Amino acid sequence: MRYTILCACLGWGIAATAQTKKPLTHQDYDLWRSIQAEAITDDGLWFSYEIKDKKDFQQLYIGNEKTVDSISNGSALQFSVDSKYALFQKASDDKKKRDFYLRSLTTGQIELIPAVQTVTFLNGNTPFLLQKVYKESLDSVAVKKKWLPTTKLVLTTMSQGDSLVIPSLIKHRYSPDYNHVLYLQRQDSIRILSLMDLKTKRAHVLAKGNINYSLANFGGKSDRLVYIQESVNGKDTINSLYVVSTYTGKLLDSVTRATAGIAPGFQLSPMEQLSLSADGGRVYFKAKRVQPIDTATVKKKVQLDIWKWDADAIPPMNKGGKMVESDFYQYTLGSKRAVQLTDSSMPFLQFPEGSFEDVTIGFSDIPYRHLVGITADRQYDSYLVNLKTGERQLILKGKFGTPRVSYDKRFVSWYESTDSSWHAMDTKTLQDINLTKQIPAVFYNDDLDKPMHSTHYTDLGWTDSGHDFLVHSKYDVWQIDPTGKRAPINLTKGLGAQKGIVFRYVKSSKSERYVATGKPMYFTALDEVDKKDGYFVRTQDGQFKELAMSNHVYAGLTLAKEGEHLLWRKGDFINYPELYYSKTDFSEVKKLTVTNPQQSKYIWGTSELVEWESFNKDALQGILCKPENFDPNKKYPMVVYFYETRSDLVNRYNVPAAIKSVVNWSYMVSNGYLVFIPDVKFRVGEPGESSYDAIVSGVHALMMKHDYIDKDRIGLNGHSWGGYQTAYLLTKTNLFKAAVAGAVVSNMTSAYGGIRWESGQSRMSQYEHGQSRIGTDLWSNPALYIDNSPIFGLKNVQTPVLMMHNDQDGAVPWEQGIELFMGMRRLGKPAWMLNYKGEGHLLNKEENKDDFTVKVTDFFDHYLKDKPKPSWM
Structure with a gap:
């Protein structure tokens, strides 16, 4: 079904005018539908969304600024990285079966992909890949031995049409650029772990036997792979960490529980964090204490909780069982010695990332655990941790919450409840810098009516281009240089404080961890008196412009990575929040949906x-x-x-x-x-x-x-x-x-x-x-x-x-x-x-x-x- 957007909207509007209205009943609730899964291509020229009810109605829509196509029972749409393809699935009469479809956005041609378990775009570097996973049947031997079911993996290069098949697959993991894949296969009773270069189609066998891998990660410029291999030897499971070249499969180094520096009684953890440094020269992993095997012969054990007045925690807080001690380690390739980064006195570490990896923050709630449930928030001691040596230095004591590290690791930030200000510390000089003291704005929650320490409006953290700090005041949003070389910038031009409008930054994507710079910044806006709502934008040249402001609720701003279009929603007490498509300046607005036309009857x-x-x-x-x-x-x-x-x-x-x-x-x-x-x-x-x-x-x-x-x-x-x-x-x-x-x-x-x-x-x-x-x-x-x-x-x-x-x-x-x-x-x-x-x-x-x-x-x-x-x- 294809229709123009304008006609669809007018049609519903006409139908809504000539019916006698009736009160809602409890039987009417299932008639109401909702918009879900809004998405937009990277170039902003195509969009998709779903409309569902609580029972069996499900409709997928794919469109551009001219037309929208409707697909009954469609869902889970993905757009390709080049904005040329859409992949989606359809429910069939057979509830156990799902059909997948590949649609060309340029020609409209649709290809059915039948009898497949999953289909996914691998949106890495071009040419991107299409992954298809097919179920494989277990033979009688596999059923008898209760082996895990295997799948067949088919990878198709979209621009060339050639395919690669990997059968008997148990599990696999891709490099971030999808140029390599690590995979575990079963061949009769033997398991084979291999690494393949997807450009050359050349595979390297890394190990064979009764093995498994639980964690794997690619590092450097995806030229190195680290993984933890589990090998079963009788009743003993040995976990070993290996670092290999993704191009040759050559072993570069390895770590086991016998490696110097790992605490006695600890085993490499196969189920926790594992990564390589940006340059590929260091590995970060966790090791956990090996639990002794219970050899007690007593048939019945006493089921008992002991409540101790001076314990760190009361028994109900440990309902998941006592946590097994595990610690972070760092291993520099070629050093033959692991460096312990955490221990029982400082059990937490902000996981290192990015290209600046000499320092990170560790923290401990140990001195304050007995106060959980008594004080307003958890308290922590924070440490500056040298990732090369494991040395640590106490920098903050007893603070509510934990600090955040800047992108370049130069500064850490935290809110200081004693003076109601945001602070930063230079990780090189340990200088404490009050970031907001001299700014004429309110950064503490002055509406707080609870008997607790000073709290704050949310911080946005650090920018992705260095060490500028972004934070909300009561009304506005500020960008602060902790070095003091540049004056603080009021990104919202002070309009919030002037007019009583609360501005809040909108992330450019759900995965944004550091604030994206070098592109327009969008903000929600709420007038605290008349409750008008809307969006504003700060352009790349520093202008601050109103996009929309009215007696509605605006939400769901979905930005294209590139291009000049976006999606957003608008509704009010009477009108369901419908989906709109427009230019980034909110011009050329097109209303895409009329979700609940039946409302006109009530x-x-x-x-x-x-x-x-x-x-x-x-x-x-x-x-x-x-x-x-x-x-x-x-x-x-x-x-x-x-x-x-x-x-x-x-x-x-x-x-x-x-x-x-x-x-x-x-x-x-x-x-x-x-x-x-x-x-x-x-x-x-x-x-x-x-x-x-x-x-x-x-x-x-x-x-x-x-x-x-x-x-x-x-x-x-x-x-x-x-x-x-x-x-x-x-x-x-x-x-x-x-x-x-x-x-x-x-x-x-x-x-x-x-x-x-x-x-x-x-x-x-x-x-x-x-x-x-x-x-x-x-x-x-x-x-x-x-x-x-x-x-x-x-x-x-x-x-x-x-x-x-x-x-x-x-x-x-x-x-x-x-x-x-x-x-x-x-x-x-x-x-x-x-x-x-x-x-x-x-x-x-x-x-x-x-x-x-x-x-x-x-x-x-x-x-x-x-x-x-x-x-x-």
């Missing part, structure tokens, strides 16, 4: 920003959502949802869907409800009262201003931190007719000593420094814990409450829900608690989401719309 809604002053005299914002067919002369029930701050979402599209925690805004307004989402500003030591001051004041402000709000039919809905606030509010006011609360902390005195079971960490830091914002420990001020705990005010509750708290909740212990329910039950107050067995903090299973959605609707409809009480209640 009553939708509107959203607006509202403002008021809280009981604590704070200026606050929130969102008020109304039905599309809103009549100001009618009375409407209202549901109030909250968490912390949500007003930035005023223009967000809400896909109708079964809920996993809180109400769906689109469903509620479609069915005649108002939805109010107030921001909450918290005070340390008074989280409950802060919530009351913000939320209740917001409801009162709306009721005083708008007669269409039914004052007797207002509901509350919150989950997790919002669930806590819901429970607290019910103990302080009878304003609300009904409440739905999920994953509630009802008793801070008991929750304080609990465990976050997903991580195994103590919950204490949650109260002392984190979201619960008490600001002190339980024993120093127990009154704060009691005053902020809903359980102690349950006698005041007159509002019926529906709770959900699941027995596998890894964030909030479900006993907290039980305490609240049992208290309500004991006091004879209406309460229902839902436990979806086996579910966690949020619902994951579709059938449970569906059930919960119906029950929440039943509950609110009964209390806020006078509908009959459902049987489950």
